[in-house]
Amino acid sequence: MPRQSGEPPKYQEIADKLRRQIGDGTYPPGSVLPPEREIAKLEGVAVGTARRALAALRDEGYTEARVGAGVYVRSWQPIVRNANKRLRTAQWGEGRSIWDVDIDDRDLVAVDVQIEHLPAPAEVARMLDVDESQLVYRRSRKYVVDGVSVMRSASYIPEDLARGTRITQLDSGPGGIYARLREAGYGPVKFREELRCRMPTADETEDLQLAAATPVVEMCRSAMRADGRIVEVNRMILDASRYLLVYDFPA
Amino acid sequence: MPRQSGEPPKYQEIADKLRRQIGDGTYPPGSVLPPEREIAKLEGVAVGTARRALAALRDEGYTEARVGAGVYVRSWQPIVRNANKRLRTAQWGEGRSIWDVDIDDRDLVAVDVQIEHLPAPAEVARMLDVDESQLVYRRSRKYVVDGVSVMRSASYIPEDLARGTRITQLDSGPGGIYARLREAGYGPVKFREELRCRMPTADETEDLQLAAATPVVEMCRSAMRADGRIVEVNRMILDASRYLLVYDFPA
DNA sequence: AAGTGGTCTAGACCACTGC
């Protein structure tokens, strides 16, 4: 039988009900929802319709399905990322990686660290104000917290600034690349972060092991020297469900 | 027939193909994809499977379906929002961006403007450091650009700061509420913006007329006076597909 | 081995659009 004309779709009403039950603690974070076949029987709908309701919840980030096991209620425990605090000059001098600062007491691990020496990608070349054919260093890595991939980052540095420093090595040394740039007299004085939020590509979903329908934040940070030259461009993809972003600025 | 064991699902392969064709210009922005029944026939699958492929594209923001008309390819023409424009114009000059966006100044129109006088919501009360029972002014509005709803905003001001000023009126006067606060000696000197990105609730989808599976940016801006008191809290919901957010800050 | 979510089929009626 087709559904009667009129109000909201059945799958939406079932989803609303489950959403409410997740909200009021009937299904607390970490718990399992009834299987789709049981929901179908309880609500008197076809299994496909119950599936759509569950899919809606999954697509809103409420739940995570594990095949063979069940549909689990997710919780949101974000990493607080304060851009200004992390990049303050004082903290680079202390020999700490900027990434240590805001992770509370959770372990943050960089994996899949790579250094490449390649021609600048078009947009990066425009930002760095160099020719596309010119070589840059690309330092890429993925960050993992509590076993969960939360971000992929790729940093681009013009060759003439990186040459002869530890920026070209896997371990860039205490304080990271900003400390190296500063030692060489190229310390950045200003930053710009541009962000957009969108649904991930298939590659990003695979790389960060994103739950279905989790958005990503695509961020580009550029670091500028006193004379106005951009000395580094950092392109990042963040699992949006894992981050709370904070910016402070004067009026 | 159930599908053969092995590689990616059919609907995913069809989606990949369409995604590629959107990318290479076979279906340019604004064009219409073949109807689901035709895709089903062409690909030799059931209509439901073709539908899943189209649903995947829609869920990634590539397309927008108009019932009765067809599935249209979307384009991304974001509003560039520079949180601290003063810093930007003074120190960065004309902005270079990785994203190729026109920085045109389209007019933002405020609609559905409302002023309420109500007890502070719990989180707002905590931010403003007042009792939950205490009254605050809530100024809410929706912003529309080119006929499209892009943001909903709700600003909260403690009663003792707003009383006797035009902050309590629909038209808060030239310069907006910050000018009024400044006149009263309460001018903010610092801002903080906290952002998270997530899938919208059903209410938000309805309110902003969001395309299916478009993420939102949930933002909370607080304005701080010289003595440290927070004089305003502004809660915003942005259609993520319409915004490019920019933050400048010193090292 | 039983149960679960993921995929798929082959139909159907509805509300809406555009001619």
Place this chain on the structure above:
DNA sequence: CAGTGGTCTAGACCACTTA
């Protein structure tokens, strides 16, 4: 009025998890 996307049914097999 023909065509479109949205919803729904009642089945089916698969790969996987759990015990």
